[in-house]
Amino acid sequence: MGDEDTGWAPRRVLVGYDGSDGAKDAVALAKVLCARGDASVLLVNVLPAGPLPVAYRLLGYEEAPAWKGFFREAEDALAGLEVAHRTYLGGSPAEVLNDLAETEELDLVVVGSPHRGALGRVVLGSVAEALLHGASVAVVVAPRGYASHPHDGFARILAGYDGGEEAAVALGRAESLAIRDGRELHLLTVSTPATAAPGAFAGTVPPSLPDAGEVVTKGVKRLGDEVAVHGHALHGDPARELAEWSDPEDLLVVGSRSYGPIARTLLGSVSSSLIHSAPCPVLVIPRPHHHRPGRPCT
CATH class of the missing domain: 3.40.50.620 (HUPs)
Incomplete structure (x- = not known):
């Protein structure tokens, strides 16, 4: 392959995280993708601001659910990796994730599937759908239930x-x-x-x-x-x-x-x-x- 195609590996990874089972699937997949590389992971939670659309903003630590240990389970699952987290208020999750991926020059966005539909299948939700149609970086979607059992890398x-x-x-x-x-x-x-x-x-x-x-x-x-x-x-x-x-x-x-x-x-x-x-x-x-x-x- 050409020089631009060789040696690629996700080193700056963004995970959409809202505490749901689908978000936990995304975390489990991020761990597998980053396990054999020198990568850092950014967990991002996006909270709704109300019924009307408003510009999103980054919440301070005391405003965000982080001080209640909201990200602790995800951080534990990503043990051994460099992990940071942020919470934003307003905007849509897809808008925030896509803007961050572009402006902060991230390599990969990881999202999960809503937990409905057949187990072990990707069930595309609105956030993943919007990301996949709008992202300028790589996007990977975890199938439903991916976090329910351990993974030793990818088989193939x-x-x-x-x-x-x-x-x-x-x-x-x-x-x-x-x-x-x-x-x-x-x-x-x-x-x-x-x-x-x-x-x-x-x-x-x-x-x-x-x-x-x-x-x-x-x-x-x-x-x-x-x-x-x-x-x-x-x-x-x-x-x-x-x-x-x-x-x-x-x-x-x-x-x-x-x-x-x-x-x-x-x-x-x-x-x-x-x-x-x-x-x-x-x-x-x-x-x-x-x-x-x-x-x-x-």
Whole structure:
């Protein structure tokens, strides 16, 4: 991969935290993602200000629920990592999280699923949905119940790949995580009469339909020799095939649909469907628009 695709790992991680079971799932996933790297975690709680929309503001320690130990359980779960926390009043959770991710140059936003729907599946809520359609940084969604049992890293790193530019960026990130964690990387390409070409994982329908095996071969050739790579040519509906191929202990990495007019991610139909149906965490990678050096969260 190119230099911009190698060595990527989340070092400044933002976790949306409201004390719910879904938030605890997000914390558990953040711990797994950060366990093998030098990372700092920022826990952020957003409180409603009332029925009318108002500009959000950072609460002081005595104003926020932190003084009552609100973040203690999450801090305990993240033991060994550098952890900070903040509480904001007003605005929407997605607005606050996205603004922080952009202005403070964070690498990753972690959110959970609302605890309704099938256990072990991602059930996209309004906060996650808004983030995934509006974030300019990577967003990962934890499936429901992820915190209910311990995790020893990811069993496999999976990358949805269709030969397109966004998928290539996601493949590079998946490769970096597989190298960091010492895991096998599985490159998955799905062909159907309508989607087997560059752009399928970005929600577009291209005019040409290359062979899935050819796309897999080209994708494998993009990768280095530091990781064991397995290419798989699948057939059927892309979102359904990738979800069925995934196991709960995997991490599935996909690309977004690239940027809109203000450099925000537009989530493609395949990525959106995957986030609703996959049994494992789904990491959505936007196309990078600038390089940002990391610094610890405070």
